[in-house]
Amino acid sequence: MNEFALIDWIRGQAGPATSGVSLGIGDDAAVLALAPGESLVVTTDTLNSGVHFGDYDPADSVGHKALAVNLSDLAAMGAAPRWFLLSLSLPKDSDAWVKAFVGGLLGLARTMNVALVGGDTTAGKLSVTVTALGATRQGRFLSRDGARPGDWVVVSGELGDAALALQELSRGRSPDPSGVEKLRRPIPRVELGATLVGNATACIDLSDGLLADLGHIAGSSGCGAVVEADRLPGSESLRSCPVEVRRALQLTGGDDYELCFTWPEARRDELAGIESDLGLKLSVVGRMVEGRGIRCLDSDGQPLAFEKQGYSHRL
Amino acid sequence: MNEFALIDWIRGQAGPATSGVSLGIGDDAAVLALAPGESLVVTTDTLNSGVHFGDYDPADSVGHKALAVNLSDLAAMGAAPRWFLLSLSLPKDSDAWVKAFVGGLLGLARTMNVALVGGDTTAGKLSVTVTALGATRQGRFLSRDGARPGDWVVVSGELGDAALALQELSRGRSPDPSGVEKLRRPIPRVELGATLVGNATACIDLSDGLLADLGHIAGSSGCGAVVEADRLPGSESLRSCPVEVRRALQLTGGDDYELCFTWPEARRDELAGIESDLGLKLSVVGRMVEGRGIRCLDSDGQPLAFEKQGYSHRL
Structure with a gap:
């Protein structure tokens, strides 16, 4: 043709x-x-x-x-x-x-x-x-630069399934079909985004992995963030992985296409309302803090380190 | 990086x-x-x-x-x-x-x-x-579909220099530097386009060659066109080429990034005014006609045939 x-x-x-x-x-x-x-x-x-x-x-x-x-x-x-x-x-x-x-x-x-x-x-x-x-x-849109220390860090849906599916496929294994579906046919969170305008203080979509993408919010907003790794929402397949694998996939895997946004704690009731109106899980996974950079903690409050923060093309 | x-x-x-x-x-x-x-x-x-x-x-x-x-x-x-x-x-x-x-x-x-x-x-x-x-x-733009039989076909600038430069470069020769400049640094005819709104009946930019691009105007407008090959404006370098080479480059070479537009003959005086206001050569090279397709004539009114109408990617 x-x-x-x-x-x-x-x-x-x-x-x-x-x-x-x-x-x-x-x-x-x-x-x-x-x-x-x-x-x-x-x-x-x-x-x-x-x-x-x-x-x-x-x-x-x-x-x-x-x-x-x-x-x-x-x-x-x-x-x-x-x-x-x-x-x-x-x-x-x-x-x-x-x-x-x-x-x-x-x-x-x-x-x-x-x-x-x-x-x-x-x-x-x-x-x-x-x-x-x-x-x-006019003037009614979300951006990356409005997060303030004390704001909650919230993510939609579940994280890490797409990265797990990609990892399994690249190793020649047969991953959970629902993970492959998330990898190949992500559903953009258009309705959620529209609902967050005027409410969330900052927002980004999760394409490169939570640490990298939340890093963009923190950098643009001039503050830092703390993420509690064990509060990250995950599917059953993901929860059956070794904990280090699960954390790495959820924090640095990328390809989630969920939204990550920051939210003033004082408005917690409205968040629950949005979750129920949209029928979409919203999970508080951390908090914006004074300072710079993203720190990650396990359930005992101990810091976690990762080899890479997320996907970045080497050019 | x-x-x-x-x-x-x-x-x-x-x-x-x-x-x-x-x-x-x-x-x-x-x-x-x-x-x-x-x-x-x-x-x-x-x-x-x-x-x-x-x-x-x-x-x-x-x-x-x-x-x-x-x-x-x-x-x-x-x-x-x-x-x-x-x-x-x-x-x-x-x-x-x-x-x-x-x-x-x-x-x-x-x-x-x-x-x-x-x-x-x-x-x-x-x-x-x-x-x-x-x-x-709102509503003030040019499109390809308004040409009517009888309208003049007009082109800006000179055609064929970019195609000649590309041909020479591909043969390892050193083309005329002004042709290379036209090939590599075309100047979009933004001012001309703005001036034509409300005056020209149809317009297209010449990227794939005059025959192909005028063919789009003719097809969208439901008529045909006749082009007089020897009225096509060309540089001195181009006029020093054998006539068959010149015609092929000007009609099917592409990469001109001049505008080709159709213009009611009754408004010929305005066309001269635009040419002088912009300091840009505008040449009448043919006419829209009843029927379908583009015919090309030499200075004796004899039809010319070309192997290809212009550049089209084979996919």
């Missing part, structure tokens, strides 16, 4: 333009309208073959994940996702792969009600870049 | 956030404000090492071009460029390359008054994806 045939096929799959789209796929650029008083929230993430995914990952799951990791960034800002662009570099003879990929991508797009409005397709090593665009009421 | 050190370094180079930027580099997403009554215009383009550029291209020129080709898409919509995102996949030990690359990228960004507001850096084969964001007054 040549470039233009592929674009036409994708356009057919994506369906007609939706709300706010003055001009969608098929021109030099897309033209999009925000409502009065809305700001634009925009983010981009690349997934490279051999780095972020491999031949063993089903193409439709790569499509799902390429969009999900971007929507997770919008969720961490408390923004409502609206539209996205897809830039695709494809080696020769990728037809079957790209059809499954687009299926997974547009499946999540329909679920989350976001519209594909443009992009680029070129020859190259298999690589996917999604740019996601969302909206927020 | 690791990923986060690189992001900090780029942030330092990019300087402080500018107009409309509520939150720039360094959070999960950027937050941007449009003025009341403005629409967003957004486009993305990828340049891959070994496909769009090579080791022989200076890194700073790759940075310039990665942004320029995106701003050229915004120019073709008549939009005012405001912001951009950069997604960079880098092999190991790219420090020197990336510093020169960012220099070229931010050099053009300063000239065009656009701000880098976010992006992504990952390990991978060298690849650059830029997403450019601009603004237009």
Whole structure:
């Protein structure tokens, strides 16, 4: 398939333009309208073959994940996702792969009600870049820099299952299918993010591992944090791992795509309300403190050390 | 350099956030404000090492071009460029390359008054994806679908020099330096695009070659076009080539990043006014017609055929 045939096929799959789209796929650029008083929230993430995914990952799951990791960034800002662009570099003879990929991508797009409005397709090593665009009421968004000493550190869902699944797969073992599902088809916490705006003091999505990502909140906010390793929420599979393995996966494994946010202790009742309204587990796992850096404690209050803080690309 | 050190370094180079930027580099997403009554215009383009550029291209020129080709898409919509995102996949030990690359990228960004507001850096084969964001007054933009039979086909600047330079470089020869400059550092026609809004009936930027790109206007507008090959504007170097070579480069070579637009003949005086106001050559090279497809004629009115219509990635 040549470039233009592929674009036409994708356009057919994506369906007609939706709300706010003055001009969608098929021109030099897309033209999009925000409502009065809305700001634009925009983010981009690349997934490279051999780095972020491999031949063993089903193409439709790569499509799902390429969009999900971007929507997770919008969720961490408390923004409502609206539209996205897809830039695709494809080696020769990728037809079957790209059809499954687009299926997974547009499946999540329909679920989350976001519209594909443009992009680029070129020859190259298999690589996917999604740019996601969302909206927020002016000045009403979450950022990394508002945490204050004394705030609780809260995470959604359970941590470490995706990292455990990746570790097992890389060792040729068969991991728990629900862990593989979390690794390959993370669900961006869009509803939670929207609920946290105006309530949480800072927020980030967990892509590189809790220590690294909470480190960004602490660094941007000019304070430190203490995490209690044994309060980290985990699945049964994870709790059956040796404790050191479990802690390393949950604190430094990455790929969770849950939200980590800071919350004033005085508003503890509201937190319980959100948890019950959304039917999503929210766990207090530590506290922001004066000073710098992230310290990790075991259940006896003894400090724990880790070889690495989380995933960082060596360039 | 690791990923986060690189992001900090780029942030330092990019300087402080500018107009409309509520939150720039360094959070999960950027937050941007449009003025009341403005629409967003957004486009993305990828340049891959070994496909769009090579080791022989200076890194700073790759940075310039990665942004320029995106701003050229915004120019073709008549939009005012405001912001951009950069997604960079880098092999190991790219420090020197990336510093020169960012220099070229931010050099053009300063000239065009656009701000880098976010992006992504990952390990991978060298690849650059830029997403450019601009603004237009609501409903005031150019598109590909408004050309009508009888409209003139107009191009800006001169065509074919970039394709000639690329051909010479690929054959190990030393091309005319001004052609190499056009290939490596195209100047997006932003001012022209803005001037054409409300006047031109359709517009596209010339990236894949005139026949292919005008073909998109014709296809979207439901008509055909006739191009007079010997009216195509060309440099002296180009006019010294054999006529068949010149025509092929100008019609199918690509990489011009000039604008091609359609214009009602009745408004010929305004066209001359724009040419003189902008100090930019505008050449009438053909006419839109009833029917389908693009026909090309020599100065005797005889039809010309070309092996390929323009650049299309085989995937």
